Amino acid sequence: MSIPASIQHLDNKSVIIVGGGWSGLACAVTLANRGIKVQLLESARQLGGRARRIQFKKFISGQSIDNGQHIMLGAYHSTLGLFKLLGIDEADILERQPLDLNLYSPCHCSIRLKAPVLPAPFHLIFALLSTQGLTLNERISAIKMSLKLAVNHYSLKQDLSVSELLKKHQQPAIVIQTLWEPLCLATMNTPIHHASAQVFLNTLKDSFSRNRKDSDLLFFKNNLSAIFSDPVLEFISQHEGQVNCAAKVIELNIRSSEKHLQSSEKPVYDFVITTPDTSYQSHTVVLATPPHISERLLHSMNNLSIVAKKSFLKPENASLNFNYEPIYTVYMQYPPSVKLPCKMVGFFDTIGQWAIDRSLCQQDGLIAMVISGPGKQTQMPHNQLADLIHQELKVCIPDLPQWLDFRIITEKRATFSCTVNIEQQRPLNSTIIPGLFLAGDYTNTHYPATLEGAIRSGINTAQLIINRNISK
Ligand SMILES: Cc1cc2nc3c(=O)[nH]c(=O)nc-3n(C[C@H](O)[C@H](O)[C@H](O)COP(=O)(O)OP(=O)(O)OC[C@H]3O[C@@H](n4cnc5c(N)ncnc54)[C@H](O)[C@@H]3O)c2cc1C
Structure with a gap:
């Protein structure tokens, strides 16, 4: 491997963030807002990760589309809060629509689930009660299940698959096909036969049990980069941070800092992050990369005598091997x-x-x-x-x-893949190595892989770093 020509020593409190997806960006904004300088390194030519704009010269006259069509829910409070922090007016970027689902089929009459203007959870109960395209018995079975879940605070003693949960609540096949299965796939992107019922219930609880507006559908009025990564880039620059795109991190090294060797305080490490052009040195690093990349970078650490453990994750049984x-x-x-x-x-x-x-x-x-x-x-x-x-x-x-x-x-x-018992596998944002953090939709947010999960993870990581700086 070629050694980069230069090494940049960042000041003691600066933070290196590797990965400019929505989790890395949320972390950067939260830190910058608290006066902490960030150095963000992103391997792609642009920020945004999986939620970014793309352009094809020969498609719709080179206009921007998104890497994948995204929508949000009213329950995405952390994401909405971050937009506010960036000075973005929700009405300028999002079209808010109260819950109104229209489903069509080539072989069945269409289904319509429309929530009336009532407080939660009555809006959902009345929406289910008046669903067009289902018989009264079918509607009542869906209401019964929703009520039972609410009474049990959307919590299960033991995780099971969404299809097992639906079977337990005796949901008719047509209700599964037209209601629960589309909702499960849309929120968790995992087939009902192996999707985690507990994570599914976490999303239902957030969307349906608190405020009617939490179940609103939020549609973006512009491409995802114009909505989020462009304003974030501006915010970071205004707060003396640095963003480098096309800066793929190829290695992470760790050594005891001089401060650590001289004192008996909590250990402090120097992390050296290497890109093909430059190396960066700091006491604090956030890996906001996808789990398989974070795993590779963690294992590239050379000085294992400092961290003589096989797993750097918390809790010990967490893993970065996802499907x-x-x-x-x-x-x-x-x-x-x-x-x-x-x-x-x-x-x-x-x-x-x-x-x-x-x-x-x-x-x-x-x-x-x-x-x-x-x-x-x-x-x-x-x-x-x-x-x-x-x-x-x-x-x-x-x-x-x-x-x-x-x-x-x-x-x-x-x-x-948000499968049964996935919650036991998801790592926390802090690792066993002081100063080394993980961010990403896969960390333990209790949410499926969503924009909200990524943002929650980034903000939580930033908060851990801020608290650590205060306690030093
Ligand atoms: C097609 C599609 C549709 C989706 N639809 C929705 C939706 O409707 N609603 C919703 O809420 N969510 C949706 N999601 C999920 C959502 O996009 C993700 O949960 C979220 O973007 C994840 O953000 P992240 O920061 O955790 O990860 P990522 O976006 O994957 O960010 C990781 C970043 O790390 C960078 N990186 C990787 N390796 C390196 C390296 N060596 N050095 C430096 N940088 C590196 C990557 O380039 C990337 O920018 C969808 C996802 C996809 C793909």
Whole structure:
């Protein structure tokens, strides 16, 4: 390996953040806001990680789309709080819509679940009671299950799969197919047969049990980089931080700092972070990289005599070996007059799952179809998949004209697989090595892999660093 020519020694309180996804950015903003200088290193040419803009010169005249279509929920309070801290007015970037789900099928009548203006959880109960397309018995079974879950505070003695939970609550097949399965896939990106019921309940609790607005659907009015990473970059620069893109970290080294050798206080380490051009030295490092990269960097540490343990994670049984689930986003460009019947439409008995009308981002005629989790789409040639999605869209737009163009974005490792007992595996943000932290949607946030999970993780890590600085 070539040794970088220069080494930058950061001052004692500066923090190196490796990875500029939403968790790394949230950590950086929280630290910068408290006057702590950050040095952020991102391997890609742009910030944002999995939630970033992309541009194809030959698609919709080079306009920006997203690496994958994203939506948020009203319950994403940490993310909304961070937007506020950045000085972003929610109304400028998000279209808020009270819960109103419309699901279409080529072989079944459509389903509509619309929440009335009532306090939580009555809005959900009345939404279920008045669901169009389900029989009274089917609606009552869904209400019974929701009430039982609420009475038990959305908590399980022992984790099980979402499908086992639904079976335990005697949910009819059609209710599973049209309600629980789409909700589980949309929030956890993991098939119900092995998705963790406890994590699913955590998201239901946050969205349905507290405030009616927590179940609102929030749609972005612009691409994800314009929404978040661009303002973050500006914020960090204004707070004397540094951001380097195209700076892939290839090695992490650790040694006892002179301060440690001289005193009997808590150990302090110097971390040396190496990129192909430069090395950076600091007492505090946050690895906000995907778990398999963090694992590789942790194992690149050379001085194992300082940390003579095999695992650097807390708790001891935590691990960075996750399985992953894919997400496909099929962007279909039609003439500008083409519109979905509402901003977001769900589908069942189909390959496509949720279609979002990108006129929300002033991209008239552009529809983003999201396909979460494994399925036949992974084996299909892209032309064939686009044709199929076109046919499926006709269920809700009968006079749909021929598409003009399409792009399919496949993210094979879109999210970690949120399986039964996953909570026992997820590491904390602090490690056993003082000064070394982890951030990312996979850490122990009790949330599935989501923007909110990533933001919570980044903020929590920053808070740990701030508290540590105060107690020194
Ligand atoms: C297609 C798709 C659709 C999604 N839809 C939704 C949705 O609708 N709602 C929702 O809430 N969530 C959604 N998610 C999940 C959400 O995008 C993620 O949970 C979130 O972006 C994760 O952020 P992160 O910071 O934890 O990780 P990442 O975004 O993966 O960030 C890690 C960063 O580390 C960088 N990096 C890697 N190696 C190195 C290295 N050696 N040196 C320096 N940097 C490095 C990477 O380039 C990346 O920028 C979706 C994800 C995908 C992929």
